[in-house]
Amino acid sequence: DAGVIQSPRHEVTEMGQEVTLRCKPISGHDYLFWYRQTMMRGLELLIYFNNNVPIDDSGMPEDRFSAKMPNASFSTLKIQPSEPRDSAVYFCASSRGQLAGVPNEQFFGPGTRLTVL
Amino acid sequence: AQSVTQPDIHITVSEGASLELRCNYSYGATPYLFWYVQSPGQGLQLLLKYFSGDTLVQGIKGFEAEFKRSQSSFNLRKPSVHWSDAAEYFCAAPFSGGYNKLIFGAGTRLAVHP
Numbered sequence: 001d002a003g004v005i006q007s008p009r010h011e012v013t014e015m016g017q018e019v020t021l022r023c024k025p026i027s028g029h030d031y032l033f034w035y036r037q038t039m040m041r042g043l044e045l046l047i048y049f050n051n052n053v054p055i056d057d058s059g060m061p062e063d064r065f066s067a068k069m070p071n072a073s074f075s076t077l078k079i080q081p082s083e084p085r086d087s088a089v090y091f092c093a094s095s096r097g098q099l100a101g102v103p104n105e106q107f108f109g110p111g112t113r114l115t116v117l
Numbered sequence: 118a119q120s121v122t123q124p125d126i127h128i129t130v131s132e133g134a135s136l137e138l139r140c141n142y143s144y145g146a147t148p149y150l151f152w153y154v155q156s157p158g159q160g161l162q163l164l165l166k167y168f169s170g171d172t173l174v175q176g177i178k179g180f181e182a183e184f185k186r187s188q189s190s191f192n193l194r195k196p197s198v199h200w201s202d203a204a205e206y207f208c209a210a211p212f213s214g215g216y217n218k219l220i221f222g223a224g225t226r227l228a229v230h231p
Contacts, residue, residue, distance in 0.1 A: 042224060050217070097217060098217060105163045108161040110159060110160050111160055
């Protein structure tokens with residue numbers, strides 16, 4: 001099992017540019033999560049999907065952020081236009097849904113370190 | 118409001134010393150609780166989890182955690198720390214409104230002195 005795959009691992013861009021982060025979840029997992037990690041705010045859940053449908057996007061900071069999951073094996077997080085305050089590490093995670101009311105482990109990708117100049 | 122609190126931001130221990138990282142939760146029902154570890158430049162990896170039953174839970178890499186309902190705590194322990202344990206540790210609990218969503222503590226960064 002290759003685990004959760006994220007690309008790119010590092011992204012440096014200039015303010016105002018569009019940024020697209022990519023994620024391939026573990027096969028068979030029906031939940032996908034996007035997190036952002038910064039020193040100031042720690043680990044924040046941005047959005048999560050179940051069976052490719054967005055369930056909770058309350059953590060998405062503003063309209064500049066959007067996420068899609070066109071199929072079970074691919075998701076994108078887009079920032080347009082990017083700003084320096086978006087600099088962070090963005091993680092994708094996937095899991096199987098809860099079983100008999102018991103939550104399952106989330107498996108995290110290695111993250112994408114985004115720097116917006 | 119539901120919360121997970123890790124009171125210690127940084128902890129430094131000597132290699133071979135014992136370790137205890139604190140985690141407190143606020144939760145109405147019996148919680149499900151997780152400890153994750155993040156090594157530098159890596160994603161988070163599950164160390165152990167508590168769902169029910171025995172309150173002392175064994176995890177990977179020689180870690181264990183004890184659930185104490187009376188103290189609303191789920192502290193992580195290791196009897197002898199290795200230099201490779203230097204990392205950031207996160208306690209987490211599912212959001213009461215939807216178990217698939219996790220609430221993470223702020224994390225504790227562990228440094229290990231030789």
